[in-house]
Amino acid sequence: MCGIVGYIGTKQAQDVLLHGLSKLEYRGYDSAGIAVFAEGSVTLKKSAGRLAMLAELVDGPDRLEGSQGIGHTRWATHGRPSDENAHPHQDNEGNFTLVHNGIIENYLQLREELIAKGHTFLSETDTEVVVHLLDEMWTGDFFDTVIAVTKRIHGAYALGIMTKHEPGKLIAVRKQSPLIVGLGEGENFIASDIPAILEYTRNVYILDDGEIAVLTADRVETYDIEGTPTSKEVYEVTWTASAAEKGGYDHFMLKEINEQPRAIRDTLTGRISEEGDQVIFDEIEWPAGFAEQIDRIHIVACGTSWHAGMVGKQAIERLTRIQVDCEVASEYRYRDPIVTENTLMVVITQSGETADTMAALREAKAKGVRVLAITNVVGSSAAREADDVIFTWAGPEISVASTKAYTTQLIALYLFAGWLAQERKTPFASELPSILSGLKQLPELASHALQTAPAIEKFAKNWADKNHAFFIGRGMDYAVSLEGSLKLKEISYMHAEAYAAGELKHGTLALIVEDIPVIAVVTQEQLYEKTLSNIKEVKARDAFVLAVAFDGDEEIAKSVDQVISIPRVNPFLAPVIAVIPLQLLAYYASVVRGNDVDNPRNLAKSVTVE
Numbered sequence: 001m002c003g004i005v006g007y008i009g010t011k012q013a014q015d016v017l018l019h020g021l022s023k024l025e026y027r028g029y030d031s032a033g034i035a036v037f038a039e040g041s042v043t044l045k046k047s048a049g050r051l052a053m054l055a056e057l058v059d060g061p062d063r064l065e066g067s068q069g070i071g072h073t074r075w076a077t078h079g080r081p082s083d084e085n086a087h088p089h090q091d092n093e094g095n096f097t098l099v100h101n102g103i104i105e106n107y108l109q110l111r112e113e114l115i116a117k118g119h120t121f122l123s124e125t126d127t128e129v130v131v132h133l134l135d136e137m138w139t140g141d142f143f144d145t146v147i148a149v150t151k152r153i154h155g156a157y158a159l160g161i162m163t164k165h166e167p168g169k170l171i172a173v174r175k176q177s178p179l180i181v182g183l184g185e186g187e188n189f190i191a192s193d194i195p196a197i198l199e200y201t202r203n204v205y206i207l208d209d210g211e212i213a214v215l216t217a218d219r220v221e222t223y224d225i226e227g228t229p230t231s232k233e234v235y236e237v238t239w240t241a242s243a244a245e246k247g248g249y250d251h252f253m254l255k256e257i258n259e260q261p262r263a264i265r266d267t268l269t270g271r272i273s274e275e276g277d278q279v280i281f282d283e284i285e286w287p288a289g290f291a292e293q294i295d296r297i298h299i300v301a302c303g304t305s306w307h308a309g310m311v312g313k314q315a316i317e318r319l320t321r322i323q324v325d326c327e328v329a330s331e332y333r334y335r336d337p338i339v340t341e342n343t344l345m346v347v348i349t350q351s352g353e354t355a356d357t358m359a360a361l362r363e364a365k366a367k368g369v370r371v372l373a374i375t376n377v378v379g380s381s382a383a384r385e386a387d388d389v390i391f392t393w394a395g396p397e398i399s400v401a402s403t404k405a406y407t408t409q410l411i412a413l414y415l416f417a418g419w420l421a422q423e424r425k426t427p428f429a430s431e432l433p434s435i436l437s438g439l440k441q442l443p444e445l446a447s448h449a450l451q452t453a454p455a456i457e458k459f460a461k462n463w464a465d466k467n468h469a470f471f472i473g474r475g476m477d478y479a480v481s482l483e484g485s486l487k488l489k490e491i492s493y494m495h496a497e498a499y500a501a502g503e504l505k506h507g508t509l510a511l512i513v514e515d516i517p518v519i520a521v522v523t524q525e526q527l528y529e530k531t532l533s534n535i536k537e538v539k540a541r542d543a544f545v546l547a548v549a550f551d552g553d554e555e556i557a558k559s560v561d562q563v564i565s566i567p568r569v570n571p572f573l574a575p576v577i578a579v580i581p582l583q584l585l586a587y588y589a590s591v592v593r594g595n596d597v598d599n600p601r602n603l604a605k606s607v608t609v610e
Contacts, residue, residue, distance in 0.1 A: 002087075002101040003029060003073035004179065005196045006160040008170045009187020009217045013037075013069030014058055016189075020196035021051055021071050023245070028396025029073035030081035030379060034058070035088040035097045037162055038066030042097045046086035067217075068170065070160045070190075072099035075396055076378035078107070079124025089128045091135035092120055095164050098134070100127040101192055102157035102177040103393065105270035108282070110152065130159065142166040143214060146173060147227050150212075156269060160190050170215040174207040176265070181205040181213045181220055183234065188215045194237055195245045202237040251597040253399035253491070257583050258450060263404040264576070265443040266393035267411045272440065277433040279419035284388045290370070291423035293342045298369075299326040300360045301348035304402040304486060305409060309348050310479035311575045312413030318572070319421035319428045329356035333363045345371045346416075350397065350405040352380020361385060374412045376405055390416060399598040401491050403583050406483065407446070410576050414439060438570040442577070448567040449580040453588075455564060456581055459546060460588035463517050469494055470512070471582075472501040472538075473521035474531050480521050480575045484582030491600045492589035501534035514542040519582070522549045522556055523566075523574035535559050548581050 003024030007016040017034045032054040033046025043064050047053045051073065058064050072087035079085040087099045104110070107126035110133060115121065119132045130153060137152070139145045142163050156176035162169075172179055172190040182189030182197035182204050189197045190213070194204065207213060210225040222230045239248055249255040271280050297316060299309035306328055313326040327337075329347075339345075345364045349357045352375040361371050361382065373386035376394050383389045392408035418436065421429040463469075469488060471481035478500045485498035499508055501520070512518070518538050522531050535545055536559055545560040550568045557563050564581045590597045 002075050002192065003196065004070070004099050004101055004158060004160050004190065004192040005072075006070040006099075006170050006172065006190035006215075007187065008068045008168070008215055009184065010067055011187060013066050014064045016200070017069050017071035018051070018055055018058075019199065020189075020191060021073050023195040023198070024073055024191075024193055025051060028075050028398070030076050031074045031083070031086035032072065033086045033088055034064065034069055034071040035162070036064035036066040036069035037167060038064075038068075040164060040167065042090070042094060042162060042164065044088055044090065044097070046083060046088065048081045048083050048086060068162065068168065070097065070099050070162060070170070077103060077391065077393065078126040080379045085123045085125050087127060089123065089125065089131045091131050093135060095138070096131050096134040096161065097163075098127070098131050098159055098161040100130060100157055100159050102175070103155045103266065103269055104129060104153050104157065105155035106153065129153075130157075134161070134163070138165070142169060142171060143227070146171050146212065147225070150175070150225055156266060158192055168216055172207065172213040172215065174209060174211050175225075176209060179207045181207065181215065181222075183220060186217055188217065188220050190215065193247070194239070198237065203234050204237060205232045206235055250591075251399065251587070253401055253403065253587055253597050256397055256399055257403045257580070257587065259395070260404045260407050260580065261443040261446040261450075263394045263408050264411055264446055266395075267408040268415075268439060268443075269393070271415055272436050276436050276440070278422060279415050279432070279436070281390065281415070281419050283390065284372070284419070286370075286388070291420060294322055294344050295340070295342045297322055297324045297344045297346060298332070298337065298339070298364070299324060299346045299348065300329045300332050300357060301326075302329045302354055302356050304406045304483060305348040305350060305354075305357075307479055307483040307486065308406055308409035308413060309346070310482065311410055311476055312346070312348075312417065314476055314479070315414055315417040315572070316420065319417045319431070320424055320426055321428070322420075329354070329360045332360045339364065339367050339369050341368060343369050345369050346374065347371060347382060347386065348374045348409055349380075349382050350376045350394075350402055350409075352377040352382035358382065358385070372416075374409055374416075376408070400600055400603050401487055401586065401597075407576050407579065411439065411442070414573065435570065435572065438573045441569065442573065445567045445569055445577050446580060449577045450584075452564050452566065452581045453584050456584045457588045459562065460585060460592050463544070464492065464494070464589040464592035466517055467495060468511070469496040469517045469519065470508070470538075471496065471498040471519045471521070472504065472531075472534060473498075474501050474527040474534075475524040476571075476575050477521040477524050477527070477531070477578065480578045480582065481519070483579055484519060484521070484585070487583055487586035488589060490603060491586050491595060491597055492593055493595060493601070494589060494593075501531050504534055504537060509537065509541065512538050512541040512543050516543050518543045518545045519585070520545055520547045520560065521578050521582075522547050522553070523571050523578050525571050532556070532559055548578055
């Protein structure tokens with residue numbers, strides 16, 4: 001998500017920080033800032049907007065002189081993009097200065113505690129509680145204070161910290177958010193990603209989860225979260241700068257596919273109770289009784305987000321028994337939709353700026369409908385104009401073809417379905433502990449699903465010269481098939497169609513001929529035998545069938561040509577895992593066909609025209 005750079009040495013820190021942050025712009029951001037330590041004090045400069053605006057602030061006579069500093073590019077989470085919410089942050093006395101990536105789950109509790117003790121907060125961020133907590137818990141020793149603070153904060157974080165109490169020292173902390181240490185001669189660095197420091201060094205420590213680094217200009221020491229010294233091996237970076245931006249992957253799309261375990265974990269963070277039996281959505285503030293009064297839900301979205309909405313429709317209907325319509329935004333507002341004061345609209349948009357979706361949102365608002373937005377971008381139009389917002393913490397998505405944004409939308413929809421069921425006290429809410437337990441397993445299961453890549457790459461090499469492909473599935477598998485088909489179309493330029501498997505006999509079988517690839521998604525137990533029958537229909541026409549099915553499914557192997565096995569999961573949650581092989585299939589087919597994977601022809605990342 002955000003970008004961190006830190007420096008301590010003999011160079012002018014401002015130059016190193018601005019250069020490093022410029023190499024992290026690909027990550028996406030909405031504000032930037034730097035802090036430079038010199039002559040016993042720290043000077044901050046920060047600004048909403050692009051890095052160029054920050055560079056103007058520190059140009060000429062306003063230049064920040066000093067050889068120690070930290071910098072940050074922020075992708076807004078808690079609080080809109082603004083100068084005040086930009087990093088770095090300081091406590092009221094300016095004793096501590098820090099930058100932070102991640103989410104502090106218990107920040108509201110800590111904020112109230114610190115306000116009661118006289119601390120004044122200047123931003124809306126969760127980050128600011130950490131810097132005030134450092135000041136409040138000062139022990140007389142920088143390292144000991146940091147250790148103490150890590151025991152009070154919950155969540156995922158990468159921290160870069162300086163203090164006036166101990167000049168010439170920089171401390172970095174990693175917990176579930178990437179952070180590296182760059183090793184130089186008479187200088188050392190921290191960064192959230194390797195490109196930021198490649199101009200200065202190719203020797204790095206990759207901090208492990210729960211590890212702390214203490215940097216001076218001449219030395220780097222690492223410790224575990226209890227303060228016990230650790231031993232690190234130097235990793236030598238051999239990538240080019242361009243490859244480094246992609247984390248060593250050939251394309252951003254492949255990088256983002258592989259980021260899904262982390263993105264899923266981040267979207268779940270702080271939204272399931274410690275007991276594992278309740279969904280927590282403090283961000284939803286409905287009028288008393290509204291949850292019980294809802295009689296219909298309209299899910300409105302475009303493209304990939306609409307496919308996520310189709311899964312969400314089934315999840316919400318199953319757990320709440322509320323009728324849900326899932327509609328394409330570009331059509332929704334032209335049919336004069338029937339709404340009442342008890343209708344809820346859920347709009348889904350990765351960017352929060354999708355023109356058709358925003359038009360539908362505004363029309364619903366004009367009719368007095370309450371709107372809940374699911375989006376990835378804080379400060380976006382959808383986030384500002386909806387009554388309530390559920391943010392997905394996918395992080396910036398560079399490739400036009402959406403992958404991690406889609407899976408985090410699914411997570412948000414599952415959580416919302418469970419939350420609404422518990423608010424309405426439906427009989428199906430009793431399933432919630434089991435569902436939430438399954439959700440918490442998804443990051444690890446997604447990692448296992450990524451291991452299907454070699455088999456899928458081999459399949460793509462053999463079949464990417466085909467001009468047509470079909471995807472089939474039933475129930476939630478049909479919704480997944482739609483997304484798989486779209487991915488293949490948009491980046492491989494292969495014609496692909498998705499069908500509810502039972503519909504093949506109503507016309508589409510006329511197109512099934514020898515060797516045509518048919519990708520069958522088979523994860524829904526209650527529809528397993530029906531889907532198997534549909535697969536046999538296409539096999540009888542000599543199609544080549546690739547099935548995506550659960551590990552250990554021996555029956556499916558008897559009826560298809562090849563099986564891609566994914567880890568077993570509650571079938572209700574299977575779409576999150578089943579889509580991963582389909583994303584990989586689209587990616588490798590595009591590579592084999594020699595296409596521009598990240599920038600497919602005629603398409604844009606954010607569709608802001610009708």
